[in-house]
Amino acid sequence: MGISARASRAKAAVDVVTAFFAKVQAAADDPDALDFTFGNPHEFALPGLVEAIRNQVEPRTVDWYAYRTSEADAQQTIAAGLRTELGLPFAPEDIAMTQGAFGAISLALALLTDAGDEVVIPVPGWFCYEPMLYAADLVPVRAPLAADTFDLDLGAIAAAITPRTRVVIVNSPANPTGRVYPASTWRELADLLERASAEHGRRIWLLSDEPYRRIRFDGVEFASPAAVYPWTLIDYSYGKVLLAPGQRLGYLALSPLIPAEERDVLREALFPLGLAIGWGFPDAVMQYAAPALESVSIDMVELARKRDRLFGALAGAGVELTRPEGTFYLWGRAPGGDGQAFCEALAERGVHFMPGTLFDRPEHFRVSLTATMQTIDRALPELLDVVAGFRA
Ligand code: PLP
Structure with a gap:
């Protein structure tokens, strides 16, 4: 009895995502959390x-x-x-x-x-x-x-x-x-x-x-x-x-x-x-x-600025990144090669990235650039410190 075999397979395939979601939800209750996980809005709706x-x-x-x-x-x-x-x-x-x-x-x-x-x-x-x-x-x-x-x-x-x-x-x-x-x-x-x-x-x-x-x-x-x-x-x-x-x-x-x-x-x-x-x-x-x-769009100029700020800082600290040509994500290889450990160390400092395990690449991480510039600026000192720790 219970759910069907295909439901079990579907559930198992999504479990890693729902578990992560629950964790992030809990962290998001902290008003100081710096959230770079899902591609959600962090500011009021776009003009128009x-x-x-x-x-x-x-x-x-x-x-x-x-x-x-x-x-x-x-x-x-x-x-x-x-x-x-x-x-x-x-x-x-x-x-x-x-x-x-x-x-x-x-x-x-x-x-x-x-x-x-x-x-x-x-x-x-x-x-x-x-x-x-x-x-x-x-x-x-x-x-x-x-x-x-x-x-x-x-x-x-x-x-x-x-x-x-x-x-x-x-x-x-x-x-x-x-x-x-x-x-x-x-x-x-x-x-x-x-x-x-x-x-x-x-x-x-x-x-x-x-x-x-x-x-x-x-x-x-x-x-x-x-x-x-x-x-x-x-x-x-x-x-x-x-x-x-x-x-x-x-x-x-x-x-x-x-x-x-x-x-x-x-x-x-x-x-x-x-x-x-x-x-x-x-x-x-x-x-x-x-x-x-049709004429309403995310602000691409601001998005590019956020990409450049984060990309520049992380690449400058020696993190291997793929420079995004599109989307609002930044994808990189975790310093030390363990995305989970890197994201956990960041989470302890209140900075939330998505570990590559969700994408079947455990050595990587993903950042959502839908976070605000203010959030990026607040996160950068913590981020650079954690990166330095992994590279030491
Ligand atoms: N396809 C890709 C590659 C996505 O990243 C997403 C959402 O994250 C979707 C499809 C689903 O989009 P929506 O939630 O707007 O239906």
Whole structure:
């Protein structure tokens, strides 16, 4: 008796995250805690965000708060945005509104996979891929990124693919490494997936997880694999760019390059499958606000300043870091090579980083740059002291 085998697997895969979450919650009760863990806001909402939502709260019709599927205005705004950003002719009806990227990923998996299928995921990568795959009765297969650069390692992806592979998940800008992959990487991946699909007589789909797409530094260009591999679905979340992950809105987009017959089948399945997996009705007000939310963004200038301040100080103290090209995370190798020990030593000083164990890289750590500059400045003396202790 008890929970199912797949629930046990999902729970085991997420236990390390929930345990860490509980620990951080407890620490956060301390008003002096310097929190760099999850990508949560630490300041009041971005200018424009509250207004965009508030403008949609007052009902204009009796069914304002009725069940809502994908709202046409939201779909049109997003399709137009994707056409500009990715240069591909996205159609509004190929956009399914969801509750964040979580809902979109679940929908993509429900559309494309059967129980027992294998899904290739990047490591280090987001810590919810594995539990989500287990909960959907799928088998995660880890494809390590290149050891030092965290580039996509095509050899590792090729080695991870078997006749049971159904989906490969990629994530750029990448959590936790901050890497943004160029178009040339996607062309090589597309060739690989074409060859592997032909070899195994089974189409391998690509899920491009792009919630950080608009969070990039130094003019780094964004390329989506959807431009070169037709069998691609894109998931997105507004939670990151709006720095409001609690306001749940995202979408799943079908690539316009998916052959028409297959795209029609997928398009028709978007809503029924949304219902079937329990994510059928995304938030009404957030959808009404979506057109206005297009112009609201996290302050990239301030984010770059915070990245530079922390990067400069840590790199100057001899810590090995990956300079983030995108996302709001900073990823580094713990001095002494033990991420857990490093994070525990910091926590004793009231500074909270995320240990790399959550990303299956125990020698690393992740810092969320959503902490304020003031928090960074307060943390730096403690941080440098702890680093010096580990390097002594
Ligand atoms: N994908 C990645 C890589 C993420 O980092 C996250 C959130 O941290 C998500 C998906 C889920 O995004 P949301 O919580 O906005 O649905």
